[in-house]
Amino acid sequence: MRLASGGHVVTILDGITLEIPSAQFVAVTGPSGSGKSTLLGLIAGLDQPTAGSIRLDGVELSRLGEDALARLRLEKIGYVFQSFLLIPTLTALENVAVPLELAGASDALTRARDLLDEVGLADRAHHYPAQLSGGEQQRVALARAFANEPALLLADEPTGNLDSATGGQIIDFLVARNRRHRTTLVLVTHDPALAEHADRIVELLDGRVAGDRLNGARIL
DSSP states (O other), X not given: OEEEETTEEEESSOSOOOOOXXXXXXXXXXXXXXXXXXXXXXXXXXXXXXXXXOEETTEEGXXXXXXXXXXXXXXXXXXXXXXXXOOTTSOHHHHHHHXXXXXXXXXXXXXXXXXXXXXXXXXXXXXXXXXXXXXXXXXXXXXXXXXXXXXXXXXXXXXXXXXXXHXXXXXXXXXXXXXXXXXXXXXXXXXXXXXXTSSEEEEEETTEEEEEEEOTTOOO
């Protein structure tokens, strides 16, 4: 993928070929600027490649219009950001209910309560993001990402703004969702210890795949 910057063409990802099987947990590592977040954006259809193709369940994303991409993300993809990206004017419960309501669920609030309970925040349902700690906000973001039972979870440095203990809880929730629900999980992280939880570790360097290995020492 190439972008124009200051009159120059900058290559962010170059010649990458990756195939991720269903239900696999892949950690994507590498230094800042190696293209990790861009890769997630491409997989989610948030960015378009300048060459090559992105396929999800056999569907070529670049052939979809914005409405079709939005529907695909709503139905098949859960995205967890480092900075949470909760809607500040909505309560925790309302934030989680948003994707359910967009999908037309008649029991959106009931399901949102169940999801908050799953991440241990049933008693914080009516608090606004500003009233929650960073770890609590990220757990709300996880519940929101889980809402429509996505086949694919994308997590971009989900523990980057958290202390190690709280970050460990977030990883536990993601791994549990991957194992119990057979959800494909792609996690971007700069932390080698977090990467060791994955089935497979892909290392990016200067926009290329510098390493791709199965992790026989995966932490259970």
